[in-house]
Amino acid sequence: MDIHGWQLWILAAIIGGALEMALPGFVVLWFAVGALVAALAAAIGLGINVQLTIFMLVSVALFAGSRTIFKKAFMRNASNMKTGVEAMVGQEALVTEALVDGHGGTVRINGELWSARSLGGGVAPGELVIVEQVEGLKLWVRRPAASLEVLPKQKKEGR
Structure with a gap:
Protein backbone atom coordinates (compact mmCIF):
# COMPACT_ATOMS: atom_id res chain seq x y z
CA MET A 1 0.00 0.00 0.00
CA MET A 75 -17.60 42.39 20.48
CA ARG A 76 -18.44 45.75 18.88
CA ASN A 77 -21.00 46.70 21.55
CA ALA A 78 -19.14 45.15 24.46
CA SER A 79 -17.85 47.45 27.13
CA ASN A 80 -14.93 46.79 29.40
CA MET A 81 -16.13 44.65 32.25
CA LYS A 82 -15.35 46.07 35.66
CA THR A 83 -14.34 43.58 38.31
CA GLY A 84 -13.22 43.60 41.91
CA VAL A 85 -12.87 46.94 43.62
CA GLU A 86 -13.41 48.81 40.36
CA ALA A 87 -16.93 47.31 40.14
CA MET A 88 -17.93 48.77 43.54
CA VAL A 89 -18.00 52.37 42.31
CA GLY A 90 -21.63 53.34 41.78
CA GLN A 91 -23.06 50.47 43.83
CA GLU A 92 -25.20 50.83 46.92
CA ALA A 93 -23.82 49.95 50.34
CA LEU A 94 -25.58 49.65 53.70
CA VAL A 95 -24.18 51.66 56.60
CA THR A 96 -23.58 49.31 59.55
CA GLU A 97 -21.61 51.71 61.77
CA ALA A 98 -22.43 55.42 61.67
CA LEU A 99 -20.35 57.56 59.36
CA VAL A 100 -19.37 60.60 61.41
CA ASP A 101 -17.64 63.70 60.02
CA GLY A 102 -13.92 63.46 60.59
CA HIS A 103 -14.15 59.79 61.50
CA GLY A 104 -14.99 56.82 59.41
CA GLY A 105 -17.57 54.17 59.83
CA THR A 106 -18.40 50.82 58.32
CA VAL A 107 -20.56 49.81 55.35
CA ARG A 108 -21.60 46.44 53.98
CA ILE A 109 -21.27 45.91 50.24
CA ASN A 110 -21.47 42.59 48.42
CA GLY A 111 -21.62 40.83 51.78
CA GLU A 112 -18.33 42.36 52.98
CA LEU A 113 -17.65 45.01 55.59
CA TRP A 114 -15.57 47.98 54.47
CA SER A 115 -14.26 51.09 56.20
CA ALA A 116 -15.93 54.13 54.76
CA ARG A 117 -15.99 57.91 54.94
CA SER A 118 -18.89 60.12 53.97
CA LEU A 119 -18.67 62.89 51.40
CA GLY A 120 -21.83 64.58 52.60
CA GLY A 121 -21.90 64.71 56.38
CA GLY A 122 -22.84 62.06 58.90
CA VAL A 123 -24.87 59.01 57.93
CA ALA A 124 -26.80 56.87 60.40
CA PRO A 125 -26.67 53.06 60.52
CA GLY A 126 -29.22 51.37 58.28
CA GLU A 127 -29.08 54.04 55.55
CA LEU A 128 -28.09 53.23 51.98
CA VAL A 129 -25.18 55.10 50.43
CA ILE A 130 -23.55 55.10 47.00
CA VAL A 131 -19.85 54.28 46.61
CA GLU A 132 -18.11 57.16 44.85
CA GLN A 133 -14.47 56.14 45.09
CA VAL A 134 -12.26 53.40 46.45
CA GLU A 135 -9.02 54.54 48.04
CA GLY A 136 -6.95 51.62 49.27
CA LEU A 137 -9.17 49.75 51.71
CA LYS A 138 -11.48 52.71 52.32
CA LEU A 139 -14.66 53.59 50.46
CA TRP A 140 -15.79 57.17 49.95
CA VAL A 141 -19.59 57.21 49.93
CA ARG A 142 -22.49 59.66 49.71
CA ARG A 143 -26.24 59.55 50.25
CA PRO A 144 -28.11 58.83 46.99
CA ALA A 145 -29.81 62.25 47.06
CA ALA A 146 -26.62 64.15 47.92
CA SER A 147 -24.92 66.13 45.22
CA LEU A 148 -21.54 64.92 44.03
CA GLU A 149 -18.68 66.54 45.87
CA VAL A 150 -14.96 66.58 45.33
CA LEU A 151 -12.99 64.35 47.67
CA PRO A 152 -11.01 66.23 50.28
CA LYS A 153 -7.30 66.39 49.54
CA GLN A 154 -5.25 64.55 52.09
CA LYS A 155 -1.68 65.40 52.89
CA LYS A 156 0.67 62.46 52.63
CA GLU A 157 2.61 62.13 55.82
CA GLY A 158 6.30 61.41 55.82
CA ARG A 159 7.03 63.10 52.47
Missing part, protein backbone atom coordinates in the same frame (compact mmCIF):
# COMPACT_ATOMS: atom_id res chain seq x y z
CA ASP A 2 1.44 3.30 -1.10
CA ILE A 3 0.66 6.40 1.04
CA HIS A 4 0.69 9.74 -0.75
CA GLY A 5 1.36 13.17 0.76
CA TRP A 6 -2.14 14.41 0.08
CA GLN A 7 -3.55 11.51 2.12
CA LEU A 8 -1.45 12.54 5.13
CA TRP A 9 -2.70 16.12 4.81
CA ILE A 10 -6.31 14.86 4.66
CA LEU A 11 -5.64 12.79 7.80
CA ALA A 12 -4.19 15.88 9.52
CA ALA A 13 -7.30 17.86 8.53
CA ILE A 14 -9.62 15.16 9.92
CA ILE A 15 -7.66 15.05 13.19
CA GLY A 16 -7.75 18.86 13.36
CA GLY A 17 -11.51 18.85 12.79
CA ALA A 18 -12.00 16.27 15.54
CA LEU A 19 -9.84 18.30 17.92
CA GLU A 20 -11.82 21.42 17.08
CA MET A 21 -15.01 19.68 18.16
CA ALA A 22 -13.39 18.44 21.38
CA LEU A 23 -11.57 21.63 22.41
CA PRO A 24 -12.98 25.09 23.12
CA GLY A 25 -11.58 28.18 21.51
CA PHE A 26 -12.20 27.91 17.76
CA VAL A 27 -8.49 27.67 16.91
CA VAL A 28 -7.68 24.22 15.51
CA LEU A 29 -10.24 24.63 12.70
CA TRP A 30 -7.97 27.02 10.81
CA PHE A 31 -5.08 24.55 10.90
CA ALA A 32 -7.42 21.85 9.59
CA VAL A 33 -8.39 24.14 6.69
CA GLY A 34 -4.69 24.84 6.08
CA ALA A 35 -4.09 21.07 5.92
CA LEU A 36 -6.87 20.73 3.32
CA VAL A 37 -5.29 23.42 1.15
CA ALA A 38 -1.89 21.72 1.57
CA ALA A 39 -3.55 18.43 0.49
CA LEU A 40 -4.65 20.14 -2.73
CA ALA A 41 -1.09 21.35 -3.27
CA ALA A 42 0.21 17.80 -2.72
CA ALA A 43 -2.41 16.36 -5.07
CA ILE A 44 -1.25 18.58 -7.94
CA GLY A 45 2.35 17.56 -7.34
CA LEU A 46 3.94 20.50 -5.53
CA GLY A 47 6.93 19.74 -3.31
CA ILE A 48 6.88 19.31 0.47
CA ASN A 49 8.45 22.75 1.09
CA VAL A 50 5.69 24.42 -0.92
CA GLN A 51 3.06 22.34 0.88
CA LEU A 52 4.39 23.34 4.30
CA THR A 53 4.58 26.98 3.26
CA ILE A 54 1.01 26.92 1.96
CA PHE A 55 -0.16 25.18 5.13
CA MET A 56 1.48 27.79 7.38
CA LEU A 57 0.37 30.81 5.35
CA VAL A 58 -3.25 29.69 5.05
CA SER A 59 -3.50 28.64 8.71
CA VAL A 60 -1.96 31.81 10.11
CA ALA A 61 -3.93 34.07 7.75
CA LEU A 62 -7.24 32.42 8.67
CA PHE A 63 -6.41 32.46 12.38
CA ALA A 64 -5.46 36.15 12.37
CA GLY A 65 -8.37 37.09 10.14
CA SER A 66 -10.91 35.24 12.25
CA ARG A 67 -9.74 36.93 15.45
CA THR A 68 -10.12 40.34 13.84
CA ILE A 69 -13.47 39.57 12.20
CA PHE A 70 -14.96 37.89 15.28
CA LYS A 71 -13.85 40.68 17.56
CA LYS A 72 -15.40 43.30 15.28
CA ALA A 73 -18.58 41.31 14.66
CA PHE A 74 -19.30 39.96 18.12
Whole structure:
Protein backbone atom coordinates (compact mmCIF):
# COMPACT_ATOMS: atom_id res chain seq x y z
CA MET A 1 0.00 0.00 0.00
CA ASP A 2 1.44 3.30 -1.10
CA ILE A 3 0.66 6.40 1.04
CA HIS A 4 0.69 9.74 -0.75
CA GLY A 5 1.36 13.17 0.76
CA TRP A 6 -2.14 14.41 0.08
CA GLN A 7 -3.55 11.51 2.12
CA LEU A 8 -1.45 12.54 5.13
CA TRP A 9 -2.70 16.12 4.81
CA ILE A 10 -6.31 14.86 4.66
CA LEU A 11 -5.64 12.79 7.80
CA ALA A 12 -4.19 15.88 9.52
CA ALA A 13 -7.30 17.86 8.53
CA ILE A 14 -9.62 15.16 9.92
CA ILE A 15 -7.66 15.05 13.19
CA GLY A 16 -7.75 18.86 13.36
CA GLY A 17 -11.51 18.85 12.79
CA ALA A 18 -12.00 16.27 15.54
CA LEU A 19 -9.84 18.30 17.92
CA GLU A 20 -11.82 21.42 17.08
CA MET A 21 -15.01 19.68 18.16
CA ALA A 22 -13.39 18.44 21.38
CA LEU A 23 -11.57 21.63 22.41
CA PRO A 24 -12.98 25.09 23.12
CA GLY A 25 -11.58 28.18 21.51
CA PHE A 26 -12.20 27.91 17.76
CA VAL A 27 -8.49 27.67 16.91
CA VAL A 28 -7.68 24.22 15.51
CA LEU A 29 -10.24 24.63 12.70
CA TRP A 30 -7.97 27.02 10.81
CA PHE A 31 -5.08 24.55 10.90
CA ALA A 32 -7.42 21.85 9.59
CA VAL A 33 -8.39 24.14 6.69
CA GLY A 34 -4.69 24.84 6.08
CA ALA A 35 -4.09 21.07 5.92
CA LEU A 36 -6.87 20.73 3.32
CA VAL A 37 -5.29 23.42 1.15
CA ALA A 38 -1.89 21.72 1.57
CA ALA A 39 -3.55 18.43 0.49
CA LEU A 40 -4.65 20.14 -2.73
CA ALA A 41 -1.09 21.35 -3.27
CA ALA A 42 0.21 17.80 -2.72
CA ALA A 43 -2.41 16.36 -5.07
CA ILE A 44 -1.25 18.58 -7.94
CA GLY A 45 2.35 17.56 -7.34
CA LEU A 46 3.94 20.50 -5.53
CA GLY A 47 6.93 19.74 -3.31
CA ILE A 48 6.88 19.31 0.47
CA ASN A 49 8.45 22.75 1.09
CA VAL A 50 5.69 24.42 -0.92
CA GLN A 51 3.06 22.34 0.88
CA LEU A 52 4.39 23.34 4.30
CA THR A 53 4.58 26.98 3.26
CA ILE A 54 1.01 26.92 1.96
CA PHE A 55 -0.16 25.18 5.13
CA MET A 56 1.48 27.79 7.38
CA LEU A 57 0.37 30.81 5.35
CA VAL A 58 -3.25 29.69 5.05
CA SER A 59 -3.50 28.64 8.71
CA VAL A 60 -1.96 31.81 10.11
CA ALA A 61 -3.93 34.07 7.75
CA LEU A 62 -7.24 32.42 8.67
CA PHE A 63 -6.41 32.46 12.38
CA ALA A 64 -5.46 36.15 12.37
CA GLY A 65 -8.37 37.09 10.14
CA SER A 66 -10.91 35.24 12.25
CA ARG A 67 -9.74 36.93 15.45
CA THR A 68 -10.12 40.34 13.84
CA ILE A 69 -13.47 39.57 12.20
CA PHE A 70 -14.96 37.89 15.28
CA LYS A 71 -13.85 40.68 17.56
CA LYS A 72 -15.40 43.30 15.28
CA ALA A 73 -18.58 41.31 14.66
CA PHE A 74 -19.30 39.96 18.12
CA MET A 75 -17.60 42.39 20.48
CA ARG A 76 -18.44 45.75 18.88
CA ASN A 77 -21.00 46.70 21.55
CA ALA A 78 -19.14 45.15 24.46
CA SER A 79 -17.85 47.45 27.13
CA ASN A 80 -14.93 46.79 29.40
CA MET A 81 -16.13 44.65 32.25
CA LYS A 82 -15.35 46.07 35.66
CA THR A 83 -14.34 43.58 38.31
CA GLY A 84 -13.22 43.60 41.91
CA VAL A 85 -12.87 46.94 43.62
CA GLU A 86 -13.41 48.81 40.36
CA ALA A 87 -16.93 47.31 40.14
CA MET A 88 -17.93 48.77 43.54
CA VAL A 89 -18.00 52.37 42.31
CA GLY A 90 -21.63 53.34 41.78
CA GLN A 91 -23.06 50.47 43.83
CA GLU A 92 -25.20 50.83 46.92
CA ALA A 93 -23.82 49.95 50.34
CA LEU A 94 -25.58 49.65 53.70
CA VAL A 95 -24.18 51.66 56.60
CA THR A 96 -23.58 49.31 59.55
CA GLU A 97 -21.61 51.71 61.77
CA ALA A 98 -22.43 55.42 61.67
CA LEU A 99 -20.35 57.56 59.36
CA VAL A 100 -19.37 60.60 61.41
CA ASP A 101 -17.64 63.70 60.02
CA GLY A 102 -13.92 63.46 60.59
CA HIS A 103 -14.15 59.79 61.50
CA GLY A 104 -14.99 56.82 59.41
CA GLY A 105 -17.57 54.17 59.83
CA THR A 106 -18.40 50.82 58.32
CA VAL A 107 -20.56 49.81 55.35
CA ARG A 108 -21.60 46.44 53.98
CA ILE A 109 -21.27 45.91 50.24
CA ASN A 110 -21.47 42.59 48.42
CA GLY A 111 -21.62 40.83 51.78
CA GLU A 112 -18.33 42.36 52.98
CA LEU A 113 -17.65 45.01 55.59
CA TRP A 114 -15.57 47.98 54.47
CA SER A 115 -14.26 51.09 56.20
CA ALA A 116 -15.93 54.13 54.76
CA ARG A 117 -15.99 57.91 54.94
CA SER A 118 -18.89 60.12 53.97
CA LEU A 119 -18.67 62.89 51.40
CA GLY A 120 -21.83 64.58 52.60
CA GLY A 121 -21.90 64.71 56.38
CA GLY A 122 -22.84 62.06 58.90
CA VAL A 123 -24.87 59.01 57.93
CA ALA A 124 -26.80 56.87 60.40
CA PRO A 125 -26.67 53.06 60.52
CA GLY A 126 -29.22 51.37 58.28
CA GLU A 127 -29.08 54.04 55.55
CA LEU A 128 -28.09 53.23 51.98
CA VAL A 129 -25.18 55.10 50.43
CA ILE A 130 -23.55 55.10 47.00
CA VAL A 131 -19.85 54.28 46.61
CA GLU A 132 -18.11 57.16 44.85
CA GLN A 133 -14.47 56.14 45.09
CA VAL A 134 -12.26 53.40 46.45
CA GLU A 135 -9.02 54.54 48.04
CA GLY A 136 -6.95 51.62 49.27
CA LEU A 137 -9.17 49.75 51.71
CA LYS A 138 -11.48 52.71 52.32
CA LEU A 139 -14.66 53.59 50.46
CA TRP A 140 -15.79 57.17 49.95
CA VAL A 141 -19.59 57.21 49.93
CA ARG A 142 -22.49 59.66 49.71
CA ARG A 143 -26.24 59.55 50.25
CA PRO A 144 -28.11 58.83 46.99
CA ALA A 145 -29.81 62.25 47.06
CA ALA A 146 -26.62 64.15 47.92
CA SER A 147 -24.92 66.13 45.22
CA LEU A 148 -21.54 64.92 44.03
CA GLU A 149 -18.68 66.54 45.87
CA VAL A 150 -14.96 66.58 45.33
CA LEU A 151 -12.99 64.35 47.67
CA PRO A 152 -11.01 66.23 50.28
CA LYS A 153 -7.30 66.39 49.54
CA GLN A 154 -5.25 64.55 52.09
CA LYS A 155 -1.68 65.40 52.89
CA LYS A 156 0.67 62.46 52.63
CA GLU A 157 2.61 62.13 55.82
CA GLY A 158 6.30 61.41 55.82
CA ARG A 159 7.03 63.10 52.47
